[in-house]
Amino acid sequence: MTGDPTTLCEAFQRTAGRFPDRVALRGADCGRELTWADYARRVRELAVGLAGIGVAAGDTVAVMLTNRVEFHLVDTAILHLGATPFSIYNTFTAEQIAQLFANAENRVVITESRFLATVRAADPDGRIEHIVCVDGEFEDTLTLDAVIATPVTDFDFDAAWRAVRSEDLLTIVYTSGTTGPPKGVELTHANLLFEFAAMEALAPIGPDDRVVSYLPDAHLANRAFAHYNNLIRGVQITTVADPKQLIATLPQARPTLFLAVPAIWYKVKSGIETLIAAEQSTPRGLLLRWAVDTGASVARLRFAGRSAPLSLRIQLILADRLVLRTLRARMGLDAIRIAVSGAAPIAPDAMAFILGLGFPVCEAWGMTESSAAATANRPDAIRIGTVGQALPGVEVQVAADGELLIRGPLVMRGYRHDPEQTAAAIDAEGWLHTGDIGGIDADGYVRILDRKKELIINAAGKNMSPSNIEGAVRVSCPLVQSVMAVGDNRKYVTALLTLDPDACAAYARRHGLADGAPAVLAEHPGVLAEIESGMREANARLARVEQIKRYRVLPVTWEPGGDELTPKMSLKRKPIAAKYAAEIEALYD
Known part of the structure; x- marks a missing residue:
């Protein structure tokens, strides 16, 4: 295979072929690890088995799983059939899931035992033909081993994935719906490959990088940052099924790339403030406060384009050696090269605090409909209070009413079975209307004010x-x-x-x-x-x-x-x- 991959199937096959002995996937407890060779073998077995139960090119398959190794196996196997996997939020009710089933028109669901009752309640008419349960044998379900044991004898796995085209549907991402029923965002292989090519120009990523998958895979940010990053760039994933175990997992996973929504960064800040408050009158507490304040002061100056005085730079070196380096190591975040904050704006003071700890956090902005990020701060050119500049090949402009518009190859194909909503979101000139109010400065840095409907x-x-x-x-x-x-x-x-x-x-x-x-x-x-x-x-x-x-x-x-x-x-x-x-x-x- 020469040239750049045109589908995520091709990207996966290249990655697995280049790094067969490296660990690709691992569980949070380190008890389970799969190399790329293991991963490729399991994908082949599962794809052939899924074809055996009737999954074919053009079909959709629902996936309702926690963050676990099996998610990556089944999602990738489905892609290799030319079919389309879509994920369901673990918190969705049977009524919400029924709406997704009706829109996606899937006949197969892959889930785990804790969600079986909800999945069954979402299908009262029995339109789902197969429920595959990844963690045990239950009545009227198939195990993954049972799927593998029912292959199509004349199925050509390699021909199937090679037949997938860049314009084919990669996934449907159902918005979580703050104001109404979820909409099914249709994204193609070309959409996501463009997204990753654009991000690569800002920050090269490769097989030496590690990520922790703990946010919902039904949300595109985590799906792209972990799962698609794994397929395209070869990063190693550690899965965390229970987000409450994230803090315990970080020290042994030691991610080099880390994604968090603002609520997580606020929690990091709150935790450190609590630690300082517990020892506020002790020498250790005073040292900690001095180190944190020093880091934040330098961050504010540096990322405002101003040079910190020599005395402050010397203090930061000491603060990092005495306190901040140890603090990052205790949190398991000492190996981070790039951290990303997205999904909502983060308060500038909180960003300065986090940057001051030594975390290279790049605020980014985009939406599911734009294949995740459309703008991002570069690690070497962070500007606090902004979401960075447009990615290469992406256009961003401000409409007359202050709404931010996006245009480029990363804009979605449309909302599934909803041409009216699609036409309302993407105008005749190809501009995606984001619903965010913001501005763009002379250097191209974008600032987000708020959601248009939430002002x-x-x-x-x-x-x-x-x-x-x-x-x-x-x-x-x-x-x-x-x-x-x-x-x-x-x-x-x-x-x-x-x-x-x-x-x-x-x-x-x-x-x-x-x-x-x-x-x-x-x-x-x-x-x-x-x-x-x-x-x-x-x-x-x-x-x-x-x-x-x-x-x-x-x-x-x-x-x-x-x-x-x-x-x-x-x-x-x-x-x-x-x-x-x-x-x-x-x-x-």
Whole structure:
């Protein structure tokens, strides 16, 4: 095979052929490792077996799995048949899954035992012909071994994957739906290969790199950053089925590439702030605070294009040797070459804090409909407060109403079976209307203000960004996990807050409290005093009209995939407003 690969099947075959003895996939417990040779053999076996149960080119196959090695095996095997795998969020209800089945028209589902009841409930009419369960034998299901044992005798595996074309459908990604039913974004092999070629120009990636797959594979960011990165660039993947085990996994996985949504970076910041608070009066605590503050100060200057004074640069060298290097190693993030923050804007102060720790975090921006990133900060040219410049071959412009538009080969084929929504999203000139409001500076750096439909317009007609307000609170209040700013058509801004369980547990230990549950601490005077102090600090960062006048600390925790948060931890603003209408109205009494 010469030239660049034209499909992800061809990319996988090249990668497996070049590095047969290297580890390609591994479980979080290190008990299971597959080399590229193992991976290629299993893909061949599974593809032939899936053909045996009727999966053919042009078909769709649903995959509802946690982050585990089997996800990569079955997804890649399906691709080699010329079929299209699509992933389902683990938190989706049977009703939501039924909508996906109707849109995708799949006849096969690959899942695990914990989701069997939900999958079956999503198919009351029995249109699903085969349910494959990857972790055991259950009634009316097939195991992976059973699939492998039913091959088509005359099936030509190599001919099947070679017949796949660049314009063929690679996957359908169903949006998590903050405002309505999920839409099926159709992406081709050409879309993703262009995306990776563009990203390669910013940061070369190869088989020596390691990633941790812990975010949902139903979300394109993780699917691309881990799974497709693995197929195309040969990076090694460590799978983490339970995101709560991420912290324990990082020290032994030691990723060189790391992807996180802003909520994860806020949690890193909160954890370190909690560590400092626990020893604030001790020499160790003072040293830690000095080191962190020194790093953040240099980061702010460096990434604003200004040179730090020699004395500050010397202090940073000492801070890194004495504290920061050890801190990164304890977290298992000392090997990181490139870290990416995406899915939502991150507060500039939080970004400076994270960069100051020595993490090369590049904020990027895009959407499922643009095959993930359309812009990104280069590791050597990060500009805090921006999402970087357009990737090579991608055009970004600002419409008359401030909406950002994207054009290029990474724009989706369209929404599945929905020409009206497709026409609304992609205009006649090929511009994808993103729904994000932003601007582009003279150097081409893009800034995101907020979602077009989520801007707060107060009673006086002032436009405000809720994410900017919420980011200020997250930076200033380590005890807070989720924030939703309210103020549309109101006289002033209010907010609903929830507490971070981990930060609450640390607070309880620090203060000798028997119960550190958020429901208990939401009414604790000491916690409320800390939050009040943090809110004053947050308001000091905001324009007067943006400042939060009243707020409510809720005695609950909002979980990803629940009523309040999408699986990628974005706020479901309308459902939250409806569910907590009484609490919101009380803030305006």
